[in-house]
Amino acid sequence: LTTQRQVDFIQFRTNRTVKPMDDMLMSASEKANMVTFIKEGLPAAIQEAQEELEPSASSNIQSRQNLCARMADIGKPEKVPMSVIRLNRFNWPRQASLDMAGSARIDELAMSKMMTKAGSGVDRNHLTAAMSQISARQGSPTGRFCLNRPQPPCDPSARYRSQDGWCNNLKLPFWGAALSPHIRVTPPRYDDGISTPRTLSVVTTSQGRPLLPNVREISTTLSQGLDRPHPTVTLLLMQFGQFLDHDFVNTPISLVQTTKGEASPPQCCNVQPQCRDAACFPIDIPANDRFYAQFNVKCMEFVRSLPAPRPDCTVGPRDPMNQNTHFIDMSQVYGSSVEDNAVLRAGERGGLRINTSPLAVEFRMMLLPPDKDTLDCQRLDESRACFKSGDNRVNIQTALTALHTIFLREHNRISDFFWNRRRDLPDEILYQETRKVMAAQWQAIVYGEFLPTLVGDRIAGDERNQIKLMARGFSNLYNENVNPGTWVETSTAAYRLHTLIQDWLPLKRTFNESFKPFHEFFFTPYYMYEPGALDNLAEGMIHENSQSFDNQVTTEMQEHLFQAVDEKFGLDIVSLNLQRGRDHGLATYNDIREFCGLPRARSFKDLEDVMTRNAITRLARVYRHVDDIDFWAGGVSENPVNRGDGVVGPSFACILTGQFRDWKVGDRFWYENPGQFTLPQLDEIKKASLAGIMCANTNIRQIQPRVFLDARDGVNPRVPCESIPQMDLSVFLSTFPGAGK
Numbered sequence: 001l002t003t004q005r006q007v008d009f010i011q012f013r014t015n016r017t018v019k020p021m022d023d024m025l026m027s028a029s030e031k032a033n034m035v036t037f038i039k040e041g042l043p044a045a046i047q048e049a050q051e052e053l054e055p056s057a058s059s060n061i062q063s064r065q066n067l068c069a070r071m072a073d074i075g076k077p078e079k080v081p082m083s084v085i086r087l088n089r090f091n092w093p094r095q096a097s098l099d100m101a102g103s104a105r106i107d108e109l110a111m112s113k114m115m116t117k118a119g120s121g122v123d124r125n126h127l128t129a130a131m132s133q134i135s136a137r138q139g140s141p142t143g144r145f146c147l148n149r150p151q152p153p154c155d156p157s158a159r160y161r162s163q164d165g166w167c168n169n170l171k172l173p174f175w176g177a178a179l180s181p182h183i184r185v186t187p188p189r190y191d192d193g194i195s196t197p198r199t200l201s202v203v204t205t206s207q208g209r210p211l212l213p214n215v216r217e218i219s220t221t222l223s224q225g226l227d228r229p230h231p232t233v234t235l236l237l238m239q240f241g242q243f244l245d246h247d248f249v250n251t252p253i254s255l256v257q258t259t260k261g262e263a264s265p266p267q268c269c270n271v272q273p274q275c276r277d278a279a280c281f282p283i284d285i286p287a288n289d290r291f292y293a294q295f296n297v298k299c300m301e302f303v304r305s306l307p308a309p310r311p312d313c314t315v316g317p318r319d320p321m322n323q324n325t326h327f328i329d330m331s332q333v334y335g336s337s338v339e340d341n342a343v344l345r346a347g348e349r350g351g352l353r354i355n356t357s358p359l360a361v362e363f364r365m366m367l368l369p370p371d372k373d374t375l376d377c378q379r380l381d382e383s384r385a386c387f388k389s390g391d392n393r394v395n396i397q398t399a400l401t402a403l404h405t406i407f408l409r410e411h412n413r414i415s416d417f418f419w420n421r422r423r424d425l426p427d428e429i430l431y432q433e434t435r436k437v438m439a440a441q442w443q444a445i446v447y448g449e450f451l452p453t454l455v456g457d458r459i460a461g462d463e464r465n466q467i468k469l470m471a472r473g474f475s476n477l478y479n480e481n482v483n484p485g486t487w488v489e490t491s492t493a494a495y496r497l498h499t500l501i502q503d504w505l506p507l508k509r510t511f512n513e514s515f516k517p518f519h520e521f522f523f524t525p526y527y528m529y530e531p532g533a534l535d536n537l538a539e540g541m542i543h544e545n546s547q548s549f550d551n552q553v554t555t556e557m558q559e560h561l562f563q564a565v566d567e568k569f570g571l572d573i574v575s576l577n578l579q580r581g582r583d584h585g586l587a588t589y590n591d592i593r594e595f596c597g598l599p600r601a602r603s604f605k606d607l608e609d610v611m612t613r614n615a616i617t618r619l620a621r622v623y624r625h626v627d628d629i630d631f632w633a634g635g636v637s638e639n640p641v642n643r644g645d646g647v648v649g650p651s652f653a654c655i656l657t658g659q660f661r662d663w664k665v666g667d668r669f670w671y672e673n674p675g676q677f678t679l680p681q682l683d684e685i686k687k688a689s690l691a692g693i694m695c696a697n698t699n700i701r702q703i704q705p706r707v708f709l710d711a712r713d714g715v716n717p718r719v720p721c722e723s724i725p726q727m728d729l730s731v732f733l734s735t736f737p738g739a740g741k
């Protein structure tokens, strides 16, 4: 049986370096004709599209909006639930993202004009693929967001990463930078080949192609919220996983101008379809829904992600924007822009700003600085504010806030050490040197501890996958031709490991709390102000287990996501994940199988090579055809890879292995690259561990060395913190600017 198949080297079926044009089955003259057609027609199409989308020119759109606004007023406008407001805050766009999306929308309209012009004789996928390779908008006034983005030239000898990731790649400075698109390793699946979500089944009937199953129906068919704790993996794996995802991706949603002149997310439910904003993609809830029906809820709000313009001056199918640096560089701690970073800095001694509220001072707790503007937080009293960090999602649930706090403390612990020895150095140097060490040990922990647990030792240990750390010496894997960008396949499915989440937080032990459901911790991180809260959470996360990797997601996430205390229901993360996949034009489960070297399944039965019969039955119950299966739904239905050597299934493991490889070999500042650290410094970084960081920054006294796995006598026994190795930070002083003079 192929279920027993062992996976080691992950080899992609498609050669990702092949340009789409080369891939097309066209004669040379056909290709040449298409290139001429695009070069001649596209600038005019862009011009037309721009005029059409210009706000002043669209009086008819305006009047339609006004009409619809009046209709909405006549009907009773529903109060927007707090859960929806919180979801939108979670995905909030920066002004720069909104500006850039305007440019991307012009491109999309221009593309569709080109398609109309080309007529039905031309293959739409060929045309979009060809357009995406021709820089037709360079120098055009709307091209201001491509290569012309105003930035100082790159300094190849810069010792530190830039704050926004710009210039990591010297040839293509936008690669991996904040405010660039997610990238793709499989072709997009949009209904129109440009940007409209996949909604149609592959099946053709006499009435045409039926709709794909509704995402909420898929959600309830797959998951019954069963409680299946993972046998060996701690809850810290889940929590670290989320903390890491806030390093490499932050996808903003679209906003609309309200009549008051503010920008806000459009309301999509309870609005007539013809009056809905183009960014609306609401989720219908079936009338017989096992949970929402009792509240008479028929629709879940969903706003589409912002389109990102392509940084290489080409036009092409829509890609979502990423507001964080794509690199594994601790941007969730430091921010993804110079402006964000400035707010987080103490401004002296190389430190990060901390919380100076009376509670924090009284109990001598180093906490994150307060964020007075956080609308999504329900403030209980003035003395307990929500927190600020490098990623704006820091407050969404308290265990995440706890990890942010531990890494804040770690930064200040290291910067204090440096400052005590080099008081002559300015704040900026002390900060950057600390950040450099922080990012290095972060990468070492992500690749050395987290990834081997996630994809399994067998895959992580295979040198050919290039995710294994060096036993000694430097790595020679840096490749300037590898794009270090976050993949849509990762952000929108393979890394959405919401199946690992428990329906409680491990706060019970010290606080003697009666059971508190997980949703009471959404956007209410006030526990952090209790003395001992952080220690308690840290201790709980290494004691308790994650949920298993499977098609089951806790009802806290499937029914109560972001629910406020005075609400009865929240959102469903499974529906959101699936709908987001369609919004982002994500390839299907079968596409990914093929990309990963598994055979394309021709029937549901073919899925037996990676799934149990039970998991297949659920998929077959809701999907009409095996080609319709959404990647996330198929991915979580798989058995863990290599019989449980890894946590995730084979297709998630495949995507994640490729992704982590590219984040590493495409990062010029990867800590093992020559020129980043000296050999003695690398030897110290090898001593870094998450156990060590938790010991150094909390009051935990005992810990198992491999924190993502249960403590087990003989194998991974809990030991006193004193016996966990710590880096000798003094080795880093020798390469400080001006050292040894």
Ligand code: HEM
Pocket: 087, 090, 091, 238, 239, 240, 241, 242, 245, 249, 250, 251, 252, 396, 397, 490, 491, 492, 495, 496, 497, 498, 500, 501, 573, 576, 577, 580
């Ligand atoms: C622990 C509580 C968690 C909550 C409440 C939560 C909630 C959410 C929500 C609401 C979204 C946005 C959904 C959408 O509109 O598309 C999201 C996205 C995401 N989640 Fe989670 N999540 C949690 C844990 C995790 C974990 C453990 C992981 C992975 C190990 C994870 C990975 C992701 C990723 C990669 C995204 C996409 C983010 C982006 O593109 O900006 N999440 N999560």
Ligand SMILES: [Ca+2]
Pocket: 247, 248, 324, 325, 326, 327, 328, 329, 330, 331, 332
């Ligand atoms: Ca980052």
